[in-house]
Amino acid sequence: MDDAISKACGSIPRRCARRTTAEQGGFVLYDLSVAAISLAGVSKTFGDGTLAVADLDLDIADGELLVVVGPSGCGKSTVLRIVAGLESPTEGEVTIGGRVVTDASPGDRDLAIVFQDYALYPHLSAYQNLAFALKSRRMGRKAIDKRVREVAALLSIEPLLHRKPRALSGGERQRVAMGRAIVRSPSAFLMDEPLSNLDAKLRVQLRSEIRRLHRELGETFLFVTHDQTEALTIGDRVAVLRRGRLQQLDDPQSLYDSPANLFVAGFIGTPPMNLLLATVEADGTQRIARAGPWRFAVPAGVLIGRVVVGIRPEHLGAPEFVTGFGEAATAEVLVAEAETLGGVSLLHFAVDAQPVSVRDDDGLDAPFTLGSPPATVIAAVDARTQALPESRLTLAVDKSRVRFFDADTGEALRLNGAPSERPPA
């Protein structure tokens, strides 16, 4: 299927995304030249001087589900509120469906929001909550009734329609809130952490529900969350935001495989990517990065000195159980801790290298924080691997999937097309 997508994408000048039902061909092409929602150079500074969003350019294609993800305080909710018209940007332009709406009121933008705390009208029944927006638009009573029942059926909330929000459970309220958004057939849906107040099980269930709704409605969704797992599972494309600045905008797999910088590398994935400082030395014609027990050939063009090496936990494994590894390097490690998760085990071990982490207060001049050796590395290995704490174990690492980052800027090094397997966005 991936081949089909890349073939199809080749014909579209900008980007395309995936995920539909098999009958629909398995993917949809999103042509960004007809963006449903577009932010151009949008900045927002609050009255107290806080810079919430800095010079953000973001195009959301018609029918796309775009997730904005980032740690708390990164400005993701502000982005959504600016699109909704609940905040006005200090600079920049917001376009919805080709119309500049920077100064339009929220009611004139033909959008619907689903709030984190649902924001249902407590004095109205679920039915009246759904009907509210239609009444505001002076729709006829019969038409309202038909539409409300249609949407209630879509969300299977018909039996709840007569109840007031207080008599509904969290998941039911969330469904009613989604119903209230859907009932108006808006041109786009904005969802502000809609699943954060639900328990873990319900959250997973509603995730796929939202994907289903997105498929069935075929409308544009802007979904904001702080949960990177949610972002990866839900989004056609994911925008990673940090301190109001866009770090990377990509489809989930590319985001995971080729993080654009150290922040994204550390933010996306659980457990996060192991980041180590390596020294780059010349070895004949090649340049070699040495980090702990490993030596990796670095992309051509990397200068002698330092580089940050990123290894995903699942790209480490006991040689007898790994499959699909490319060229592998092995090293013997001393297991410090082993956590069993059922299918995989997480092994913690120390390597003689400086650990690299991106902290909240790391700024632009110092993109990351260097720890002192040894660094703790986590490997997600096959659960059959015999590994007890304090035991020695030989682990292979998939060299082809190791990522390199500039030690001065923290940006990913993608020199000469390597190491990314996918063509860059």
Add this chain to the structure above:
Amino acid sequence: MTSTYVATEPQDVDRKPAHTSDRSRAENRLGLKLVAPAVVMMLLVTAYPMLRALYLSLFQYRVTAPDDRAFVGLSNYVTVLTDQLWWRDIWNTVIIMVVTVAIELVIGFAFAMVMHRIIFARGVIRTAILIPYGIITVVSAFAWQFAFSLNNGFVNGWLGWLPGIDADFNWFGSHWPAMFAIMVSEIWKTTPFMSLLLLAGLSQVSEDMLEAAKVDGATWWQRLFKVILPNMRAAIMVAVLFRALDAFRIFDNIFVMTRGAQDTESASFLTYRQVIENLELGIGSALSVLLFLCVLLIAFLLVRLFKVDLAAARGEG
């Protein structure tokens, strides 16, 4: 009326059924013991005077002639209820109550909105709005009497452009202008109290919900009438109840501004006159009892209304 009760935070829908284990019975006993001193105090300071008034209202009793005291049954009540004076004063009182509470509700709500929304100089503006409530009623009544007075008041000067009002217009010279002046002073004085109670209700209307309504395309008026007001109904009813009971007992303003002249007497002023000026304890007590019954009736009617609304606000209606 000093206690401020605002009930809006709803309780859980599924309350646990009351069980009567030994433990909860012991807790009940402890509860009774804890409230007992307060109940005794209340009985002493409120129940005794009330029962005493009820008792006295059954006698013909003038303080200057204590020996002529005689039991007359309900004839004091008959006297009062058949007298035009009583009905006129009740009418005045009801008019003052309805008009002032209605106007206070509107202005008080506007003030509450201002206090709720204001961003700059928040403290100063909130304080400024609340100042009148901090002024003693008698003092504010005097201030307004001066404002409306014939010779040195500013009202005539300011409103001179209105037909019928000039420098020589005597506000206290006829019924309606005098009532108007009394009501203005009452409204000025007590609107801040109303707005405080409404502010408490307003701050419980969720901001997200208002934004949802904005995005739903509701206009400002629709948001106000369909979202904000229904969600603070309980607070509004509490505010109206408090102010209505207060306004029904209006006395100070009238005492200072007109002393009941131009038929501006209120029911409590009539009571005052019978007891303090005429020293008629029997008639006066009968008037107090009737006044009490009126207040009770208003409270009952409003609370009946209020309960229905409270249930609706909780999502049970």
